[in-house]
Structures are given as structure tokens and as C-alpha cells.
Amino acid sequence: MKRLESLPGWSRAAASGLLLMLLAACSVEPTYKRPDAPTPASFKEAPAISAQDAGTWKPAQPADAEHRGEWWTVFGDSTLNDLEQQAATANQDLKAAAARVQQARALTQAARSAWFPSLDAGFGPTRETASAASQFLPQNNGSTTTTLWRAQGTVSYEADLFGRVGSNVNAARADAQQSEALFRSVQLALQADVAQNYFQLRQFDTDQGLYRQTVKLREDSLKLTERRFKEGDISELDVAQARNELASARADAVGVARQRAASEHSLAILLGKAPADFSFPETPLAPVVARVPAGLPSALLERRPDISAAERAMAAANARVGLAKSAFFPKLDITGALGYESATLGSLFMWSSRTFLLGPLAGTALTLPIFDGGRRRAGLSQARAKYDEDVAQYRQQVLVAFREVEDNLADLRLLDDQISAQNDAVVASQRAAHLSQTQYEEGQVSYLNVIDSERSVLVSQLQASRLTGTQAVSTVNLIRALGGGWDGMPATAAADVANSDAQQQIAKR
Incomplete structure (x- = not known):
């Protein structure tokens, strides 16, 4: 076999290029495989759902012109639909x-640029004093000072030996994908927050209506008590008690109004508006009838954007392990310069002033690390530990996702029974209050019986209202825990839809 030095010039160049290609193909980056995560066969708290109930939930379709995961439309509320649209447009x-997605994509592009050579052009003089010894002149000749003019282009390139550049690109690409997944997570959280705040605001409206009715009843009771006191049927104690109940009801009503104002202000911020520029008309909350099927547990690993972000963080950490490994191997930097060089500006661009340089201006082209006090080994240990950390966080995020789904499934399943029982309690308390009022007017019981029965009615009604609000919020939480409205959509299609949404948001900036 011929030695490389005995080959012709073009053959040596071809052989050198082939060797560089082989070395570049020898990447030391570990092959990435998504670690296994514990996935149950089914959700423990999922109730049996009939075909009729399952039909109330419509999966999003990966169509560019149609809705993209607009899961809130399952509630059939045009006001909520409008609020979600406002939040998607203006939320800061x-x-x-x-x-942040745009920044991550720019960093990926910057990493990819290392695959290509960089070209620069320069022009300017250099003032230089050369010693006599450097020119092999006698010591008594002294030094000479000259001005050297240069106009040249330079090219520099780092060969991708052992996958050094490729691993950096893979890490940056995974970081960008993680940023896109985090964007989808922020988007889903915003949509859920708007829906939850909307339902809570309407629950406060229901509570306000209940307190208005209570205040009206207290006022009527006070009038009746004052009339009976004037007639001498009762003592002044009953009048004082009636006035106390009226004042307490009015104070509680103000407290609910204060909570509603804070909720309205929070909703305004979610919509990207100042609270002074937003007001929401009073709208009592109606029971939420949407039933969301839980689907297959394994689908969580594809739908949840936070799980996708955690998985992409693992991929980036894996690529950085390869980048840390490549530091143990040689590094090749190729530089060259072509242009003109002259002692005078007038003769700079003459044909005889042309110059050429191939190789580093200082140092060597090929460097091989020998000793660094353990710095590279520490860097590799850090990269491996970071990958192990991301694996643990990924698996923990999967467990948290399953817990959130189970929690909300249990809430919805048990809330149905609780709401039914609470409605019975409201009916019974109203009947007891009616009987107490009748018996009081006939003088059979004291006013304390009336007060207790009316308090029971208010407490029962408020509890029923809060359970209705909790049911709506739990429904939203379940949809959020399931990853939004991407049921039935392939993971790749869901990613394309989310990426398109991110691009639209970026274009609006």
C-alpha cells in the first residue's frame, strides 16, 4: 500500500478529505432513546361513559382552516369562546x-452555521519593527521599521471531527423543540386559566343573586317583626335579632362583591387588558354538563406539552454528553487567507503583491488535548449527571400528570353525587324555613327558629352554588391534565398545529 506522501498532490488532497469525512462520521454522541416511564393500563378513577356522553366531547382535527384544539367549545358558551380568542391575541x-421560541430557533441557526466555513474581508496597514537578529543581520545594524498594507479575504472552518459540531446542533435543536413545547404549555395554561376564572366569576354572580334574595327576605322579616312588636305580640329582642340578621346578610353580600371585583380584574389581565378597561356583566353560573372521556393513559405521553418539554430536555442533555466526549479527541481548525500585501499603498493591488496563506496564523491546525487537570473529565461527568437529572424529572412529570388526571376524575365522579345530595338539602331547608315562618306568624315558635331555618337555606344554596363552580373548574382541570383538545390527533400533527400557533404568535410581535 502506498504511503500518503508518495501519492500525487490531488490524490493526497482526496485521501485527506476522505479521512476527514470518516472522522466526522465517527460521532461519539450516545444514541438517544426515550427512557421508559410507568404507564398504567387504565385510569383508576375513570367512570364508565356511555356513547351518548362520550359524544359530547369532539376531538380537534389537524386541519389548517379549522379549530386547533379549541377544547373550550365543548361548553357551548359563546362568551367563553370570545374570551379565549381575546386572550390568545393579547396575553403578554x-x-x-x-x-422565547424565536430565541431558541435563532440559537439553533447559530449552531448550524458551524457546519459552514466563515468568510471575512479586511483592509488596513500594519506598523512593524523587525529586529536585526530576526533578519540575520549583525547586532550593530539596529532594527528597521516598516509599514505593511494588506487587503485580503480570510476563510476559517472547524472540521466536524467526532461529531463535535453535530452534537452541538442536536442539543440546540432539542432546546428549540423544548421551547416550542413550553410555548404550548403556556398556551394551554392560559386557556385553562381563562376558563376557570370565567366560571369562578359567574359563580360569584350566582352568590350575589342569593345574597340579594336573602337581604330581601331579611328586610321583609324585619318589617314583620317590627309590626308585631308594635302590636305587642313579641319583645324588642326579636326586633334586634332581625336587624342583626339583615346587617350580617348585607355585610356578606359586600364580601362577595369584593371577591367578584378581584376575579374580574384577574380575568382582565389574562385578556391583556387593564382592569379599568374591562367589565363583565353579571351572569349567574349554570351547571356544566360537559363530560370529558379520559381516553387511554398512554396518550398523555404524547398530548401533554410539559411532558414533551421534559422529553426534549433529555434529548438535549444526551447531545451534550456527546459534546463533552468530543473534547477528548483532536480538533481541526482550517484557516486560509488570500489577497494582496505590499509595503506601500500605491502598489498594494499590483499582481506582484498577491499573497496566499493556508494554515493557522498562530498555533497549530490540529490540536490534541493531553492534560488539563481533569477539566474535560469533570465536564463529561457533569453532562452525564445532567442527563440523569432530566430522566428523573421526565419520569416524575409523567407521574404528576397521571396524578392530576386521577384527581380530577375523582372530583368529577364524586361531585355528581355531592351536588345531587346538596340539591336535596336545599329543598329540605327551604321547606323547613317555610314551616318555621308559618309557625312563627301563628305564635307557635320563637324568632330564633326562623333565623336558624333561614340561615340553613342560605348556607345550603351557597354550598350548591360553590359545588356547581367547582364542577366547572374541575372539568377544565381535567381537560388541562389530559393535555388539551388533541384527542384523536396524532402526536406529529399536534406538534405541527402547536408550532403553527407559535409562528402566528411570533409573527404578531
Whole structure:
């Protein structure tokens, strides 16, 4: 076999290029495989759902012109639909997340640029004093000072030996994908927060209506008590008690109004508006009838954007293990310069002033690390430990996702029974209050019986209202825990839809 030095010039160049290609193909990056995560066969708390109930939930379709995961439409509320649209357009947190996606994509492009040579051009003089010894002149000749003019282009390139550049690109690409998944997570959280705040605001409206009715009843009771006191049927104690109950009901009503104002302000911020520029008309909450099927547990690993983000973090950490490994191997930097060089500006661009340089201006082209006090080994240990950390966080995120789904499934299953029992309690308390009022007017019981029965009615009604609000919020939480409205959509299609949403947000900046 011929030695490389005995080959012709073009053959040596071809052989060198082939050797570089082989070395570049020898990447030391570990092959990435998504670690296994514990996935149950079914959800423990999922109730049996009939075909009729399952039909109330419509999966999003991966169509560009149609809705993209608009899961809130399952509630059939046009006001909520409008609020969600406003939040998607103006929410500042979502705009910030879209900007982070843009930053991550720019970093990926910067990493990819290392696959190509960089070209520069320069022009300018260099003032230099050369010693006599450097020119092999006698010591008594002294030094000479000259001005050297240069106009040249330079090219530099780092060969991708052992996958050094490729691993960095893979890490940056995974970081960008993680940023896109985090954008989808912020988007889903925003949609859920808007829906939850909307239902809570309407629950406060229901509570306000109940307190208005209670205040009206207390006022009527006070009038009746004052009339009977004037007639001498009762003592002044009953009048004082009636006035106390009226004042307490009015104070509680103000407390609910204060909570509603804070909820309205929170909703305004989610919509990207100042609280002074937003007001929501009073709208009592109606019971939520949407039933969301839980689907297959394994689908969580594809739908949940936070799980996708954790998985992409593992991929980036795996690529950085390869980048840390490549530091143990040689590094090849190729540089060259072509242009003109002259002692005078007038003769700079003459044909005889042309110059050429191939190789580093300082140092060597090929460097091989020998000793660094353990710095590279520490860097590799850090990269491996970071990968292990991301694996643990990924598996923990999967467990948290399953817990959130189970929690909300249990809430919805038990809330149905609790709401039914509470409605019975409301009916019974109203009947007891009617009987107490009748017996009081006939003088058979004291006013304390009336007060107790009316309090029971109010407490029962308020509890029923809060359970209705909790049911709506739990429904939203379940949809959020399931990853939004991407049921039935392939994971790749869901990612394309989310990426398109991110691009639209970025384009609006």
C-alpha cells in the first residue's frame, strides 16, 4: 500500500478529505432513546361513559382552516369562546413565550452555521519593527521599521471531527423543540386559566343573586317583626335579632362583591387588558354538563406539552454528553487567507503583491488535548449527571400528570353525587324555613327558629352554588391534565398545529 506522501498532490488532497469525512462520521454522541416511564393500563378513577356522553366531547382535527384544539367549545358558551380568542391575541405571557421560541430557533441557526466555513474581508496597514537578529543581520545594524498594507479575504472552518459540531446542533435543536413545547404549555395554561376564572366569576354572580334574595327576605322579616312588636305580640329582642340578621346578610353580600371585583380584574389581565378597561356583566353560573372521556393513559405521553418539554430536555442533555466526549479527541481548525500585501499603498493591488496563506496564523491546525487537570473529565461527568437529572424529572412529570388526571376524575365522579345530595338539602331547608315562618306568624315558635331555618337555606344554596363552580373548574382541570383538545390527533400533527400557533404568535410581535 502506498504511503500518503508518495501519492500525487490531488490524490493526497482526496485521501485527506476522505479521512476527514470518516472522522466526522465517527460521532461519539450516545444514541438517544426515550427512557421508559410507568404507564398504567387504565385510569383508576375513570367512570364508565356511555356513547351518548362520550359524544359530547369532539376531538380537534389537524386541519389548517379549522379549530386547533379549541377544547373550550365543548361548553357551548359563546362568551367563553370570545374570551379565549381575546386572550390568545393579547396575553403578554403568551407573547413572551413566543419570543422565547424565536430565541431558541435563532440559537439553533447559530449552531448550524458551524457546519459552514466563515468568510471575512479586511483592509488596513500594519506598523512593524523587525529586529536585526530576526533578519540575520549583525547586532550593530539596529532594527528597521516598516509599514505593511494588506487587503485580503480570510476563510476559517472547524472540521466536524467526532461529531463535535453535530452534537452541538442536536442539543440546540432539542432546546428549540423544548421551547416550542413550553410555548404550548403556556398556551394551554392560559386557556385553562381563562376558563376557570370565567366560571369562578359567574359563580360569584350566582352568590350575589342569593345574597340579594336573602337581604330581601331579611328586610321583609324585619318589617314583620317590627309590626308585631308594635302590636305587642313579641319583645324588642326579636326586633334586634332581625336587624342583626339583615346587617350580617348585607355585610356578606359586600364580601362577595369584593371577591367578584378581584376575579374580574384577574380575568382582565389574562385578556391583556387593564382592569379599568374591562367589565363583565353579571351572569349567574349554570351547571356544566360537559363530560370529558379520559381516553387511554398512554396518550398523555404524547398530548401533554410539559411532558414533551421534559422529553426534549433529555434529548438535549444526551447531545451534550456527546459534546463533552468530543473534547477528548483532536480538533481541526482550517484557516486560509488570500489577497494582496505590499509595503506601500500605491502598489498594494499590483499582481506582484498577491499573497496566499493556508494554515493557522498562530498555533497549530490540529490540536490534541493531553492534560488539563481533569477539566474535560469533570465536564463529561457533569453532562452525564445532567442527563440523569432530566430522566428523573421526565419520569416524575409523567407521574404528576397521571396524578392530576386521577384527581380530577375523582372530583368529577364524586361531585355528581355531592351536588345531587346538596340539591336535596336545599329543598329540605327551604321547606323547613317555610314551616318555621308559618309557625312563627301563628305564635307557635320563637324568632330564633326562623333565623336558624333561614340561615340553613342560605348556607345550603351557597354550598350548591360553590359545588356547581367547582364542577366547572374541575372539568377544565381535567381537560388541562389530559393535555388539551388533541384527542384523536396524532402526536406529529399536534406538534405541527402547536408550532403553527407559535409562528402566528411570533409573527404578531
